[in-house]
Each structure stands twice: as structure tokens, then as C-alpha cells.
Amino acid sequence: xxxxxxxxxxxxxxxxxxxxxxxxxxxxxxxxxxxxxxxxxxxxxxxxxxxxxxxxxxxxxxxxxxxxxxxxxxxxxxxxxxxxxxxxxxxxxxxxxxxxxxxxxxxxxxxxxxxxxxxxxxxxxxxxxxxxxxxxxxxxxxxxxxxxxxxxxxxxxxxxxxxxxxxxxxxxxxxxxxxxxxxxxxxxxxxxxxxxxxxxxxxxxxxxxxxxxxxxxxxxxxxxxxxxxxxxxxxxxxxxxxxxxxxxxxxxxxxxxxxxxxxxxxxxxxxxxxxxxxxxxxxxxxxxxxxxxxxxxxxxxxxxxxxxxxxxxxxxxxx
Amino acid sequence: xxxxxxxxxxxxxxxxxxxxxxxxxxxxxxxxxxxxxxxxxxxxxxxxxxxxxxxxxxxxxxxxxxxxxxxxxxxxxxxxxxxxxxxxxxxxxxxxxxxxxxxxxxxxxxxxxxxxxxxxxxxxxxxxxxxxxxxxxxxxxxxxxxxxxxxxxxxxxxxxxxxxxxxxxxxxxxxxxxxxxxxxxxxxxxxxxxxxxxxxxxxxxxxxxxxxxxxxxxxxxxxxxxxxxxxxxxxxxxxxxxxxxxxxxxxxxxxxxxxxxxxxxxxxxxxxxxxxxxxxxxxxxxxxxxxxxxxxxxxxxxxxxxxxxxxxxxxxxxxxxxxxxxxxxxxxxxx
Numbered sequence: 297x298x299x300x301x302x303x304x305x306x307x308x309x310x311x312x313x314x315x316x317x318x319x320x321x322x323x324x325x326x327x328x329x330x331x332x333x334x335x336x337x338x339x340x341x342x343x344x345x346x347x348x349x350x351x352x353x354x355x356x357x358x359x360x361x362x363x364x365x366x367x368x369x370x371x372x373x374x375x376x377x378x379x380x381x382x383x384x385x386x387x388x389x390x391x392x393x394x395x396x397x398x399x400x401x402x403x404x405x406x407x408x409x410x411x412x413x414x415x416x417x418x419x420x421x422x423x424x425x426x427x428x429x430x431x432x433x434x435x436x437x438x439x440x441x442x443x444x445x446x447x448x449x450x451x452x453x454x455x456x457x458x459x460x461x462x463x464x465x466x467x468x469x470x471x472x473x474x475x476x477x478x479x480x481x482x483x484x485x486x487x488x489x490x491x492x493x494x495x496x497x498x499x500x501x502x503x504x505x506x507x508x509x510x511x512x513x514x515x516x517x518x519x520x521x522x523x524x525x526x527x528x529x530x531x532x533x534x535x536x537x538x539x540x541x542x543x544x545x546x547x548x549x550x551x552x553x554x555x556x557x558x559x560x561x562x563x564x565x566x567x568x569x570x571x572x573x574x575x576x577x578x579x580x581x582x583x584x585x586x587x588x589x590x591x592x593x594x595x596x597x598x599x600x601x602x603x604x605x606x607x608x609x610x611x612x613x614x615x
Numbered sequence: 616x617x618x619x620x621x622x623x624x625x626x627x628x629x630x631x632x633x634x635x636x637x638x639x640x641x642x643x644x645x646x647x648x649x650x651x652x653x654x655x656x657x658x659x660x661x662x663x664x665x666x667x668x669x670x671x672x673x674x675x676x677x678x679x680x681x682x683x684x685x686x687x688x689x690x691x692x693x694x695x696x697x698x699x700x701x702x703x704x705x706x707x708x709x710x711x712x713x714x715x716x717x718x719x720x721x722x723x724x725x726x727x728x729x730x731x732x733x734x735x736x737x738x739x740x741x742x743x744x745x746x747x748x749x750x751x752x753x754x755x756x757x758x759x760x761x762x763x764x765x766x767x768x769x770x771x772x773x774x775x776x777x778x779x780x781x782x783x784x785x786x787x788x789x790x791x792x793x794x795x796x797x798x799x800x801x802x803x804x805x806x807x808x809x810x811x812x813x814x815x816x817x818x819x820x821x822x823x824x825x826x827x828x829x830x831x832x833x834x835x836x837x838x839x840x841x842x843x844x845x846x847x848x849x850x851x852x853x854x855x856x857x858x859x860x861x862x863x864x865x866x867x868x869x870x871x872x873x874x875x876x877x878x879x880x881x882x883x884x885x886x887x888x889x890x891x892x893x894x895x896x897x898x899x900x901x902x903x904x905x906x907x908x909x910x911x912x913x914x915x916x917x918x919x920x921x922x923x924x925x926x927x928x929x930x931x932x933x934x935x936x937x938x939x940x941x942x943x944x945x946x947x948x949x950x
Contacts, residue, residue: 473716473718475714475716475717475718476718476719476720476721478679478714478718479712479714479718479719479731480731480735481679481706482677482679482706482710482711482712482714482718482789483706483707483711483712483731483732483735483779483783484702484703484704484705484706484707484708484732484735484736485703485735486703489735493720493731493734493735494720497720497722498720498721498722
């Protein structure tokens with residue numbers, strides 16, 4: 297006979313214990329996150345709609361994406377026309393805050409993982425766990441810790457989306473030409489100087505690809521966050537589901553997709569100035585050899601830059 | 616070159632240096648019991664085939680690779696005893712390095728790359744800029760400071776690598792096959808540049824190469840490594856005229872002796888009288904051959920720049936030095 301193990305009630309016990317003993321911590325985190333999301337939402341909703349649409353288009357222009365600028369006008373115009381502007385801005389704020397938090401947490405973890413094989417080995421299954429556990433499962437304790445509202449939405453999104461920030465940072469730093477790293481050591485760089493002068497700049501394209509993935513995952517969590525009462529497009533879709541309202545569901549879903557495409561393209565690798573076009577994803581993630589005599593030593597790290605096209609070792613799923 | 620005496624002018628001294636990689640069945644001994652003495656201002660070439668341990672030895676001189684055994688002292692300090700801060704300071708101020716793969720920052724300008732060591736040291740920006748520009752001018756990259764490194768050819772990139780070493784103001788230059796990736800013509804220019812710069816600065820150079828011709832152009836002293844051991848250490852002339860063993864003989868077989876050797880190096884020294892001819896001592900053997908009318912001719916006088924006789928050279932001397940067998944009846948030179 298296999299003895300039955302009641303892991304579930306242990307997990308419940310742990311959650312209870314945390315609720316009783318770490319309540320001030322959760323309250324603090326909750327207050328900070330809710331303040332951030334409200335602030336960002338306020339900023340996004342403050343200007344008249346056409347002004348913000350122009351700003352979003354200008355961001356694309358700065359990134360040298362002319363087509364994307366046109367897309368931004370059409371897509372966000374359509375969002376406004378569907379009368380989902382406020383909900384879309386709420387969701388956008390949630391995604392931006394969750395992405396910023398995931399980056400702030402994920403990049404340092406990725407740096408540590410790149411430096412220590414042991415840390416990397418310990419971290420890997422934890423990231424797998426975070427990324428593959430169905431979101432609803434940790435939505436329950438999150439609601440226990442933070443109550444109903446936007447905060448559990450941000451936290452659940454953060455937990456789900458942090459993995460690619462860690463993984464792409466680790467990958468990017470491990471890929472840095474060992475010759476350049478050695479040169480930094482040979483000239484007496486401390487480990488912090490080596491990180492700042494060599495590793496982060498050379499890994500930045502790959503790290504940005506990770507941030508791009510974080511954003512995509514965060515957007516895919518918008519609907520789930522709606523279940524926790526986060527508002528925004530999530531609540532549009534969830535109420536449409538409960539009321540079997542095909543029209544509202546379609547519009548809410550379409551708004552998520554329109555925002556997703558904009559954010560993906562705007563955070564994907566910038567078009568290469570010299571080549572006039574971004575490098576192909578296939579050649580991008582190859583480990584660089586120590587001989588940079590070719591011109592593609594540092595510039596060809598243009599990462600995968602389409603939805604779901606993460607073609608490299610960090611496993612990423614986009615729902 | 617200076618002999619075995621120790622003292623003030625010894626800049627790098629390695630004793631019984633050893634390096635073992637891996638353990639158990641995968642254990643490989645890369646370097647065994649290598650002794651090395653490099654004097655101030657010397658250009659010392661570590662030479663050997665790939666896997667001979669030459670690059671490993673070079674990296675043990677600034678502890679980029681930790682020796683398994685033995686001792687290295689640089690500027691009189693045992694580098695194994697330095698704290699990590701002291702080691703970084705030694706590397707930053709005294710030991711610059713140039714790499715085969717250049718090791719430049721592709722996202723930075725030529726000037727920023729040249730200033731790398733100074734930036735690490737925390738030198739004020741203005742001074743960084745001035746010293747980097749000075750160093751760039753010295754390597755022939757005047758006015759190219761704002762260019763992107765990726766725009767430069769391999770030879771130009773390695774000039775930036777050299778400028779980075781110069782700007783740091785180090786008195787020791789470690790060079791790890793810096794020109795192997797370059798075209799032969801460019802390589803020659805770069806070799807001349809290194810000799811010129813090192814002489815001008817009085818810098819001590821340890822240069823790793825697998826190319827004997829390069830070693831002979833650059834090195835005052837050459838240490839030939841074979842399977843992690845020193846096969847022979849000496850001047851270029853020692854290698855050609857007094858090879859230590861068969862390996863050295865085979866290694867030097869391809870050297871073009873007709874241009875590598877000069878008459879002054881193989882002549883029998885001493886003031887001679889009654890000899891015909893006047894072969895300049897700076898003449899290469901190829902040039903010297905032209906002075907002999909026939910193989911059986913009598914020895915000729917060798918003269919210095921001022922035309923004063925300084926020795927004699929026979930045709931048999933030439934043949935022997937070129938690695939041939941002296942014609943019967945002539946006294947051959949003992950190896």
C-alpha cells in the first residue's frame with residue numbers, strides 16, 4: 297500500500313501561517329503595488345484619448361518603426377471606438393507594473409544564476425514550478441494574502457511572468473564573449489565593474505527579449521487577473537463569460553490582442569541601424585565565438601521578436 | 616641578453632610553475648615545472664605548438680589562471696599572496712594584456728575601448744580621453760577615436776587592443792598570439808609596431824606565438840615549450856645554431872635561415888688580416904653568398920659599419936649555418 301500524503305493540507309497550513317504571521321509584509325507590498333497601479337492608470341487616463349494615441353505612435357517612431365506608428369493609431373483608435381479605453385488603460389497599467397516588478401526581481405536573479413551553477417540549478421525547478429502551475433491555483437492564496445482587487449492580479453501576473461526575465465538574463469550573460477570578459481579581468485575590473493561595463497551591455501539585447509516575453513506573459517494573465525477583481529479588460533472578458541455575452545467577450549479579447557501586438561513590437565529588438573533591418577532570429581542566439589573579427593560580434597544579438605517565437609532554450613509559453 | 620643573474624632588473628620570475636586541468640581519468644598536465652625569468656625591457660617570446668601550455672603560462676603570470684603548483688613573482692611580489700584588490704591593482708596598473716580575439720567592447724567607441732583600463736581605475740574622464748587619444752595616435756589610429764570598433768578591420772581592431780594596453784601605462788605587456796588572426800602583411804607591420812613601441816617605452820613584453828619567424832622578429836629571448844615543458848630557452852641564434860634536441864631541430868627546420876641569420880652572428884670573430892673581401896656583418900646569409908665567387912673560395916673578411924674588420928666567414932660557415940653539410944675538407948662548425 298502507498299501511504300496517503302496530505303500535501304494539500306500542509307500547503308494550506310503554510311498559507312494560514314503566512315497570513316497570520318506575515319500580514320504586515322503583505323499589507324505593505326499590497327499598498328505599494330496598488331499605489332503604483334493606480335498611479336500608472338492615472339497617468340494613462342489623464343490626457344485626452346487622441347493625445348495618448350499620438351504619444352503611443354511617437355514611441356514607435358522613436359523606435360524607428362514607421363509601420364507600427366500607423367498600427368498604434370489604428371489599434372488604439374479602435375479600442376477607443378469600442379468604448380473600452382478605460383478598461384484597456386487599467387490593464388495596460390497592470391501589465392506595466394507587473395513587468396517592471398518582474399524585471400526588477402528577475403534580472404538580478406538571472407545575473408546570480410549566470411554566475412553560480414548551483415544557484416542556477418536550484419532556481420530552474422522553481423521557475424518551472426512558477427511558470428507551469430495553473431494560474432488559478434496560486435490565485436487562491438494570493439487573494440487570501442492581498443484580498444480582492446488589482447493587487448492579487450499584479451502578484452499573480454508577476455509570479456507567472458518572472459521566469460523569462462530570469463532565464464533570458466542568465467542566457468544573455470552566459471553568452472557574453474568569454475574573450476571580452478577575460479579582457480575585463482585582465483585589466484583589473486572588479487566583478488561589479490565587469491558586470492556593468494561588459495556583461496550587462498553585451499547581454500542587453502537578450503535581456504530585452506526576456507522583458508518582451510514578460511510583457512507577453514503578463515498580458516496573457518490579464519483575464520485571470522480579472523477573476524481576482526483586478527478590473528480592466530479582464531473583468532470585461534470574465535463578465536462576458538459568465539453572462540455568455542459573445543459580443544462583449546469578442547471586443548474585450550480583441551482589445552487584449554491589439555495591445556499585445558503593440559507592446560510586443562515596440563519592445564522587440566530595435567531594427568539594426570547599419571543593416572537597416574533586424575537580424576534574423578535564427579542567427580541571433582548563437583553563442584558568439586571568441587573571434588570578433590567579423591562585424592557581428594555584438595550587434596547580431598537581435599532576439600526572437602514575434603509573439604510566441606522565443607526559439608531558444610528558455611521555455612516560454614504564451615497563452 | 617642578460618644572463619641568469621637576479622636582482623632589480625628581474626620583472627617576472629616563475630619557479631617550478633605547474634598547471635593540471637581536471638582530475639581522475641580526465642586529468643591533463645598542461646604545464647610542468649616551468650622556470651621563467653624575464654628582465655626589465657626584455658621581449659620574451661613563449662613559443663610552442665597548440666597545447667604546449669604557452670597560453671596557460673602567460674595567464675598564470677597575472678593569475679587569470681591559478682597555478683596548480685609553483686610560484687610567480689611579478690615586480691618582486693609573490694602574486695599568489697596578493698589580496699583580490701591588490702591583484703586587480705597590479706593588473707590594472709602594471710600588467711596590460713593583448714588578446715588573439717582582441718577582447719574589445721563591440722558596443723563602445725574606439726576611444727572608450729582604448730580608455731578601458733583607465734575607466735576601471737577611475738581616472739577622470741578628461742584624462743581618460745587624453746591618454747586614450749595619445750595611445751591611439753601611437754598605434755596609428757589618430758583621429759579614429761569616435762569610430763565604432765565593429766567598423767574596423769581585424770588589424771585595426773588589434774591596434775585598438777594595443778592602444779588599450781598602452782593607455783593603461785603598464786610596464787609589462789602580456790600578448791597572447793595577438794596577430795595570429797591577421798593577414799601576413801598586416802601581421803608584419805604589427806610585429807614591427809610592437810617592437811618599436813616596446814623599445815620606446817622600455818616595456819617588458821611576454822609574447823606568446825606559435826610562429827617561429829614571428830618569435831625571431833620580436834623576441835630577445837625565446838622559450839620553446841613542448842608538452843608543457845621548456846624545450847629550450849635562448850636567443851634566436853641559439854635555436855638555429857645550438858638546438859638543444861631533435862624537437863628544436865624539427866621546430867626550426869622551416870625557418871628561412873638565409874634571411875633570419877646575419878653574417879655577424881655566424882662569423883669567427885677576431886681581427887683578421889690578409890683576407891680578401893669585405894662582407895658587412897649586418898648582411899643576411901643570402902646576401903653574403905653573393906660575395907663568394909665559388910664554393911671553394913678562401914674565407915672573406917667581415918667588416919662593421921665603419922668598414923673595420925671584425926672577423927672572418929668561410930663558405931663552409933654559411934653552408935653549415937643554413938643547415939647543410941659542409942663540403943669535405945673544410946672545417947665545419949661544431950654545433
